[in-house]
Amino acid sequence: MNHRSERIEVASDQDVVRVRQLVRTVAVAVKLSLVDQTKLVTAASELARNTLVYGGGGSVEISRVDNGRRQGIRIVFADRGPGIADLELALTDGYTTGGGLGLGLSGARRLVDEFDIETAVGQGTSITVTKWCR
Amino acid sequence: MDRVPILKIGDILLVSIQIDMEDQVALQLQEDLAERIVATGSHGVIIDISALDIVDSFVGRTLATIASISRVLDAETVVVGMRPAVAITLVELGLSLPGIRTALNVELGMELLARTRTEAEGDSDPEEEAETPAVPAS
Numbered sequence: 001m002n003h004r005s006e007r008i009e010v011a012s013d014q015d016v017v018r019v020r021q022l023v024r025t026v027a028v029a030v031k032l033s034l035v036d037q038t039k040l041v042t043a044a045s046e047l048a049r050n051t052l053v054y055g056g057g058g059s060v061e062i063s064r065v066d067n068g069r070r071q072g073i074r075i076v077f078a079d080r081g082p083g084i085a086d087l088e089l090a091l092t093d094g095y096t097t098g099g100g101l102g103l104g105l106s107g108a109r110r111l112v113d114e115f116d117i118e119t120a121v122g123q124g125t126s127i128t129v130t131k132w133c134r
Numbered sequence: 135m136d137r138v139p140i141l142k143i144g145d146i147l148l149v150s151i152q153i154d155m156e157d158q159v160a161l162q163l164q165e166d167l168a169e170r171i172v173a174t175g176s177h178g179v180i181i182d183i184s185a186l187d188i189v190d191s192f193v194g195r196t197l198a199t200i201a202s203i204s205r206v207l208d209a210e211t212v213v214v215g216m217r218p219a220v221a222i223t224l225v226e227l228g229l230s231l232p233g234i235r236t237a238l239n240v241e242l243g244m245e246l247l248a249r250t251r252t253e254a255e256g257d258s259d260p261e262e263e264a265e266t267p268a269v270p271a272s
Contacts, residue, residue, distance in 0.1 A: 013156035013157045013158050014156055016156070016157070017154050017155075017156055020154060020188065021154065024187070034219050035218075035219045035222055035223070037219075038187065038188055038217075038219035038220060038222070038223045039222075039223050039226065041187070041188045042188045042189075042190050042223045042227060045188060045190040045192075046190055046191060046227075049157070049190075049192060093228055100191065100192070100195065101191050101194075101195050101229070103191045103227055103228045103229060104191055106228065107191060107226075107227035107228045107229070108227075110226050110227065110228070111223065111226060111227060
């Protein structure tokens with residue numbers, strides 16, 4: 001069911017900006033509402049930064065999806081970093097190991113429709129988010 | 135690396151963010167602004183974010199830090215021009231920008247700064263305060 005996916009390697013601040021811009025372009029193409037575009041791009045910015053800062057870099061794959069009833073966007077953020085030891089803690093508002101506000105992961109989850117996370121200590125983290133058109 | 139320009143208009147420094155900032159650009163702005171406040175003795179900073187289509191937690195935190203640094207340097211910061219979709223997203227993200235004053239546009243931001251300054255001067259000089267009408271004529 002997936003069609004047209006694009007992939008960006010995330011290794012610098014500049015790549016995080018590119019992720020934001022590409023997600024915006026696809027969100028417009030899928031005709032997400034302005035508020036939903038803004039939410040998705042913001043979530044993507046948080047997660048791409050996590051990929052860079054905590055995962056030591058990785059990749060972001062953006063694809064258009066269709067479940068037969070609605071169109072949407074699915075984004076996968078993958079890194080081969082240290083992984084997350086305590087997932088429940090990491091998803092708590094205000095918890096951070098990086099000196100940030102601790103809103104990246106928990107906040108991003110609130111901004112999307114579907115949020116899946118797979119992580120293994122020492123192997124990396126993969127986060128998949130989906131936003132559907134209303 | 136891009137740099138965000140800082141304009142001096144009278145007693146106020148005006149920053150209009152027109153680009154999708156890399157994190158380093160935001161941090162550079164924080165430093166540049168602190169230096170310009172001290173160099174110019176400005177008492178007010180207006181940050182116009184009307185061109186930003188998102189504000190994530192990093193930019194939000196940078197704005198809050200700029201406001202704190204400015205306050206320590208005797209300058210008030212007003213963030214102006216936030217888009218409605220950005221406001222909705224920020225609140226849902228969990229970021230309510232505590233300690234940041236906001237206004238809808240640059241003009242209202244300048245009015246807010248002028249009012250704040252008058253009040254602050256009034257506090258240190260009770261006689262002057264007595265001359266100021268309690269209800270502003272509108």
